[in-house]
Amino acid sequence: NNNNNSNTIIDAHKKIKNMEIRGAGRIGRAVASALKEYSLTIQNIENNEFKEKMIEAGDILKSARPTAVSLPNAVNYVLSGLNTNNPKENIILNAEEFIKSSSEATSKIGKIGSNRIKDGWTILTHCNSEAAISVIKTAHNSGKNIKVICTETRPRNQGYLTAKALADEGIDTTLIVDSAVRYHIKDVDIVVVGADAITSNGCLVNKIGSSQIALMAYERKIPFLTAAETYKFHPKTIIGETIEIEERAVGEIHEFEEKYKDKIKLRNPAFDITPSQYIDGIITEIGIIPPQGAWHIIEKYFGNVFKETL
Ligand code: RUB
Incomplete structure:
Protein backbone atom coordinates (compact mmCIF):
# COMPACT_ATOMS: atom_id res chain seq x y z
CA ASN A 1 0.00 0.00 0.00
CA LYS A 108 39.69 10.22 -8.54
CA ILE A 109 39.80 13.13 -6.08
CA GLY A 110 42.00 10.95 -3.87
CA LYS A 111 44.47 10.34 -6.70
CA ILE A 112 44.58 13.96 -7.86
CA GLY A 113 44.69 15.50 -4.39
CA SER A 114 47.37 13.13 -3.11
CA ASN A 115 49.78 14.54 -5.71
CA ARG A 116 49.73 17.77 -3.71
CA ILE A 117 50.95 15.97 -0.60
CA LYS A 118 54.67 15.53 -0.12
CA ASP A 119 56.52 12.84 1.79
CA GLY A 120 56.92 13.80 5.45
CA TRP A 121 54.03 16.29 5.49
CA THR A 122 51.47 16.86 8.20
CA ILE A 123 47.89 17.38 6.98
CA LEU A 124 45.18 19.09 8.99
CA THR A 125 41.57 18.15 8.34
CA HIS A 126 38.26 19.21 9.89
CA CYS A 127 35.02 17.31 10.42
CA ASN A 128 34.50 14.04 8.53
CA SER A 129 34.73 14.17 4.76
CA GLU A 130 34.97 11.10 2.54
CA ALA A 131 36.58 13.21 -0.18
CA ALA A 132 39.24 14.67 2.14
CA ILE A 133 39.89 11.22 3.65
CA SER A 134 40.30 9.82 0.14
CA VAL A 135 43.11 12.33 -0.52
CA ILE A 136 44.82 11.46 2.78
CA LYS A 137 44.47 7.67 2.39
CA THR A 138 45.72 7.75 -1.21
CA ALA A 139 48.80 9.73 -0.15
CA HIS A 140 49.44 7.18 2.61
CA ASN A 141 48.85 4.19 0.32
CA SER A 142 51.27 5.57 -2.26
CA GLY A 143 54.01 5.17 0.34
CA LYS A 144 54.26 8.74 1.60
CA ASN A 145 55.10 9.09 5.24
CA ILE A 146 52.38 11.46 6.47
CA LYS A 147 50.85 12.62 9.73
CA VAL A 148 47.30 13.90 10.19
CA ILE A 149 45.83 16.30 12.73
CA CYS A 150 42.03 16.03 13.08
CA THR A 151 39.87 18.56 14.87
CA GLU A 152 37.25 17.28 17.27
CA THR A 153 34.48 19.22 15.43
CA ARG A 154 32.09 20.22 18.18
CA PRO A 155 29.25 19.84 18.85
CA ARG A 156 28.72 16.54 17.00
CA ASN A 157 32.37 15.43 17.13
CA GLN A 158 32.60 14.07 13.59
CA GLY A 159 36.40 14.44 13.94
CA TYR A 160 36.39 11.24 15.99
CA LEU A 161 35.04 9.36 12.96
CA THR A 162 37.85 10.76 10.83
CA ALA A 163 40.52 9.97 13.43
CA LYS A 164 39.30 6.36 13.74
CA ALA A 165 39.12 5.88 9.96
CA LEU A 166 42.70 7.14 9.56
CA ALA A 167 44.06 5.18 12.52
CA ASP A 168 42.46 2.03 11.05
CA GLU A 169 44.61 2.61 7.95
CA GLY A 170 47.73 2.80 10.09
CA ILE A 171 48.12 6.56 9.58
CA ASP A 172 49.83 8.63 12.30
CA THR A 173 46.77 10.46 13.68
CA THR A 174 46.36 13.15 16.35
CA LEU A 175 43.01 14.51 17.56
CA ILE A 176 42.85 18.07 18.92
CA VAL A 177 40.08 20.31 20.25
CA ASP A 178 38.79 22.88 17.76
CA SER A 179 40.29 25.82 19.61
CA ALA A 180 43.80 24.32 19.42
CA VAL A 181 44.23 24.73 15.66
CA ARG A 182 46.34 27.89 15.89
CA TYR A 183 48.54 26.32 18.56
CA HIS A 184 49.31 23.41 16.23
CA ILE A 185 49.37 25.21 12.89
CA LYS A 186 53.17 25.58 13.00
CA ASP A 187 53.39 21.80 12.50
CA VAL A 188 50.95 21.73 9.58
CA ASP A 189 52.02 21.69 5.90
CA ILE A 190 48.61 21.61 4.20
CA VAL A 191 44.92 21.76 5.12
CA VAL A 192 42.44 19.54 3.27
CA VAL A 193 38.72 19.69 4.06
CA GLY A 194 35.53 18.57 2.29
CA ALA A 195 32.66 20.67 0.94
CA ASP A 196 28.92 20.88 1.43
CA ALA A 197 28.62 23.43 -1.33
CA ILE A 198 30.79 25.58 -3.60
CA THR A 199 29.32 28.86 -4.86
CA SER A 200 29.68 30.29 -8.36
CA ASN A 201 32.19 32.84 -7.04
CA GLY A 202 34.38 30.11 -5.55
CA CYS A 203 33.44 30.29 -1.86
CA LEU A 204 33.28 27.13 0.21
CA VAL A 205 30.40 26.17 2.48
CA ASN A 206 31.58 23.50 4.91
CA LYS A 207 31.39 22.46 8.56
CA ILE A 208 31.39 25.34 11.04
CA GLY A 209 34.99 26.25 11.86
CA SER A 210 36.34 25.65 8.35
CA SER A 211 36.64 29.37 7.66
CA GLN A 212 38.63 30.01 10.88
CA ILE A 213 41.04 27.29 9.86
CA ALA A 214 41.35 28.78 6.36
CA LEU A 215 42.20 32.14 7.88
CA MET A 216 44.90 30.61 10.05
CA ALA A 217 46.35 28.71 7.10
CA TYR A 218 46.36 31.93 5.09
CA GLU A 219 48.20 33.81 7.82
CA ARG A 220 50.76 31.02 8.01
CA LYS A 221 50.97 30.77 4.18
CA ILE A 222 49.97 27.10 4.21
CA PRO A 223 47.84 25.82 1.32
CA PHE A 224 44.14 25.32 2.14
CA LEU A 225 42.37 22.96 -0.26
CA THR A 226 38.84 21.67 -0.41
CA ALA A 227 37.97 18.30 -1.95
CA ALA A 228 34.65 18.64 -3.77
CA GLU A 229 32.99 16.43 -6.37
CA THR A 230 31.37 18.42 -9.19
CA TYR A 231 27.92 17.68 -7.71
CA LYS A 232 28.90 19.78 -4.65
CA PHE A 233 28.76 22.93 -6.79
CA HIS A 234 25.62 24.97 -6.22
CA PRO A 235 23.83 25.67 -9.52
CA LYS A 236 21.51 28.36 -8.21
CA THR A 237 24.30 30.57 -6.88
CA ILE A 238 24.99 31.39 -10.53
CA ILE A 239 21.63 33.18 -10.67
CA GLY A 240 22.15 34.97 -7.38
CA GLU A 241 20.57 32.61 -4.87
CA THR A 242 22.29 32.32 -1.51
CA ILE A 243 22.81 29.16 0.52
CA GLU A 244 20.93 28.60 3.75
CA ILE A 245 23.18 27.82 6.68
CA GLU A 246 21.55 25.16 8.84
CA GLU A 247 21.00 26.05 12.49
CA ARG A 248 20.67 22.88 14.51
CA ALA A 249 19.04 22.28 17.89
CA VAL A 250 20.97 24.08 20.61
CA GLY A 251 20.71 21.05 22.88
CA GLU A 252 23.57 19.63 20.78
CA ILE A 253 25.82 22.23 22.46
CA HIS A 254 24.79 22.31 26.10
CA GLU A 255 21.87 21.93 28.47
CA PHE A 256 21.95 24.71 31.11
CA GLU A 257 20.26 24.29 34.45
CA GLU A 258 16.77 25.83 34.73
CA LYS A 259 18.04 29.10 36.25
CA TYR A 260 20.01 29.99 33.12
CA LYS A 261 17.69 28.64 30.44
CA ASP A 262 16.15 32.07 29.77
CA LYS A 263 19.30 34.07 30.51
CA ILE A 264 21.82 32.48 28.17
CA LYS A 265 21.20 32.21 24.47
CA LEU A 266 22.74 29.38 22.52
CA ARG A 267 23.41 29.34 18.79
CA ASN A 268 24.33 26.29 16.74
CA PRO A 269 25.04 27.05 13.07
CA ALA A 270 26.33 23.85 11.45
CA PHE A 271 28.27 25.40 8.54
CA ASP A 272 30.20 28.52 7.61
CA ILE A 273 31.48 30.21 4.49
CA THR A 274 35.14 30.40 3.54
CA PRO A 275 35.82 33.29 1.15
CA SER A 276 37.53 32.29 -2.10
CA GLN A 277 40.66 34.34 -1.37
CA TYR A 278 41.62 31.85 1.36
CA ILE A 279 41.22 28.80 -0.89
CA ASP A 280 44.25 27.59 -2.88
CA GLY A 281 42.39 25.00 -4.88
CA ILE A 282 39.25 22.92 -5.25
CA ILE A 283 40.10 19.28 -5.86
CA THR A 284 37.40 17.89 -8.17
CA GLU A 285 37.27 14.59 -10.08
CA ILE A 286 38.16 16.53 -13.24
CA GLY A 287 41.20 18.21 -11.74
CA ILE A 288 42.26 20.87 -9.26
CA ILE A 289 40.64 24.15 -10.17
CA PRO A 290 41.19 27.61 -8.69
CA PRO A 291 38.12 29.01 -6.86
CA GLN A 292 37.66 31.33 -9.86
CA GLY A 293 36.94 28.23 -11.95
CA ALA A 294 33.73 27.45 -10.04
CA TRP A 295 31.60 29.34 -12.56
CA HIS A 296 32.84 27.08 -15.36
CA ILE A 297 32.00 23.91 -13.46
CA ILE A 298 28.45 25.13 -12.81
CA GLU A 299 28.05 26.23 -16.42
CA LYS A 300 29.33 22.87 -17.68
CA TYR A 301 27.34 20.58 -15.37
CA PHE A 302 24.28 22.63 -14.50
CA GLY A 303 23.88 24.88 -17.54
CA ASN A 304 20.16 24.08 -17.73
CA VAL A 305 19.54 26.18 -14.61
CA PHE A 306 19.62 29.17 -16.97
CA LYS A 307 17.02 27.67 -19.29
CA GLU A 308 14.72 26.74 -16.43
CA THR A 309 14.82 30.02 -14.57
CA LEU A 310 15.60 32.84 -16.97
C1 RUB B 1 29.83 17.19 7.09
C2 RUB B 1 30.81 18.11 6.45
C3 RUB B 1 31.73 17.52 5.41
C4 RUB B 1 31.10 17.66 4.03
C5 RUB B 1 31.84 16.87 2.97
O1 RUB B 1 28.84 17.88 7.84
O2 RUB B 1 30.83 19.31 6.67
O3 RUB B 1 32.95 18.21 5.39
O4 RUB B 1 29.75 17.21 4.07
O5 RUB B 1 31.79 15.49 3.26
P1 RUB B 1 27.70 17.05 8.62
P2 RUB B 1 31.98 14.39 2.10
O6 RUB B 1 28.39 16.08 9.51
O7 RUB B 1 26.93 18.10 9.37
O8 RUB B 1 26.84 16.37 7.57
O9 RUB B 1 33.32 14.64 1.49
O10 RUB B 1 31.91 13.08 2.83
O11 RUB B 1 30.88 14.56 1.12
Missing part, protein backbone atom coordinates in the same frame (compact mmCIF):
# COMPACT_ATOMS: atom_id res chain seq x y z
CA ASN A 2 1.00 3.61 -0.54
CA ASN A 3 1.78 4.37 3.09
CA ASN A 4 4.24 1.52 3.26
CA ASN A 5 5.75 2.55 -0.03
CA SER A 6 6.41 6.09 1.06
CA ASN A 7 8.12 4.75 4.20
CA THR A 8 11.31 4.44 2.15
CA ILE A 9 11.23 8.20 1.63
CA ILE A 10 10.11 9.10 5.18
CA ASP A 11 12.80 6.82 6.58
CA ALA A 12 15.60 8.34 4.44
CA HIS A 13 14.36 11.83 5.32
CA LYS A 14 14.45 10.98 9.04
CA LYS A 15 17.93 9.44 8.92
CA ILE A 16 19.36 12.46 7.09
CA LYS A 17 17.64 14.92 9.42
CA ASN A 18 18.87 13.21 12.59
CA MET A 19 22.33 12.74 11.01
CA GLU A 20 22.31 8.95 11.10
CA ILE A 21 23.23 9.48 7.44
CA ARG A 22 25.49 12.52 7.13
CA GLY A 23 28.26 14.05 5.06
CA ALA A 24 27.38 15.56 1.70
CA GLY A 25 28.40 12.60 -0.49
CA ARG A 26 26.64 9.99 1.64
CA ILE A 27 23.50 12.14 1.75
CA GLY A 28 23.52 12.40 -2.08
CA ARG A 29 23.87 8.64 -2.53
CA ALA A 30 21.25 7.91 0.15
CA VAL A 31 18.58 10.02 -1.58
CA ALA A 32 19.40 8.54 -4.99
CA SER A 33 19.00 5.08 -3.53
CA ALA A 34 15.75 5.99 -1.69
CA LEU A 35 14.22 7.37 -4.91
CA LYS A 36 15.17 4.19 -6.75
CA GLU A 37 13.67 1.94 -4.04
CA TYR A 38 10.53 4.05 -3.87
CA SER A 39 10.02 4.04 -7.64
CA LEU A 40 10.23 0.22 -7.62
CA THR A 41 7.36 0.01 -5.14
CA ILE A 42 4.98 2.10 -7.27
CA GLN A 43 3.00 -0.29 -9.48
CA ASN A 44 0.08 -0.09 -11.91
CA ILE A 45 -0.06 3.64 -12.21
CA GLU A 46 -0.28 6.17 -15.06
CA ASN A 47 2.92 8.01 -15.97
CA ASN A 48 1.46 11.31 -14.83
CA GLU A 49 0.60 10.05 -11.40
CA PHE A 50 3.99 8.36 -11.14
CA LYS A 51 5.66 11.69 -11.91
CA GLU A 52 3.64 13.49 -9.26
CA LYS A 53 4.55 10.91 -6.64
CA MET A 54 8.25 11.04 -7.50
CA ILE A 55 8.34 14.84 -7.42
CA GLU A 56 6.59 14.82 -4.06
CA ALA A 57 9.12 12.26 -2.76
CA GLY A 58 11.98 14.43 -4.07
CA ASP A 59 10.58 17.46 -2.25
CA ILE A 60 10.33 15.53 1.03
CA LEU A 61 13.95 14.41 0.70
CA LYS A 62 15.16 17.91 -0.20
CA SER A 63 13.65 19.29 3.00
CA ALA A 64 15.72 17.00 5.26
CA ARG A 65 18.69 19.39 5.59
CA PRO A 66 19.16 22.76 3.90
CA THR A 67 22.90 23.26 3.27
CA ALA A 68 24.58 20.35 1.47
CA VAL A 69 23.77 20.92 -2.20
CA SER A 70 24.55 17.29 -2.96
CA LEU A 71 21.02 16.61 -1.71
CA PRO A 72 18.98 18.65 -4.26
CA ASN A 73 21.60 17.96 -6.94
CA ALA A 74 21.20 14.19 -6.48
CA VAL A 75 17.38 14.43 -6.38
CA ASN A 76 17.29 16.58 -9.54
CA TYR A 77 19.74 14.29 -11.32
CA VAL A 78 17.65 11.21 -10.58
CA LEU A 79 14.31 12.91 -11.31
CA SER A 80 15.52 14.20 -14.69
CA GLY A 81 14.49 10.69 -15.77
CA LEU A 82 10.85 11.79 -15.40
CA ASN A 83 11.07 13.81 -18.60
CA THR A 84 11.51 10.69 -20.73
CA ASN A 85 9.20 8.06 -22.22
CA ASN A 86 10.24 5.47 -19.65
CA PRO A 87 10.31 7.44 -16.43
CA LYS A 88 10.65 4.52 -14.02
CA GLU A 89 13.41 2.83 -15.99
CA ASN A 90 15.32 6.10 -16.28
CA ILE A 91 14.91 6.97 -12.60
CA ILE A 92 16.50 3.63 -11.74
CA LEU A 93 19.29 4.11 -14.27
CA ASN A 94 19.98 7.65 -13.10
CA ALA A 95 20.06 6.61 -9.44
CA GLU A 96 22.51 3.82 -10.18
CA GLU A 97 24.61 6.12 -12.32
CA PHE A 98 24.71 8.82 -9.61
CA ILE A 99 25.81 6.34 -6.94
CA LYS A 100 28.51 4.83 -9.16
CA SER A 101 29.90 8.14 -10.42
CA SER A 102 29.88 9.59 -6.90
CA SER A 103 32.10 6.75 -5.64
CA GLU A 104 34.36 7.01 -8.67
CA ALA A 105 34.67 10.77 -8.17
CA THR A 106 35.82 10.25 -4.58
CA SER A 107 38.61 7.94 -5.66
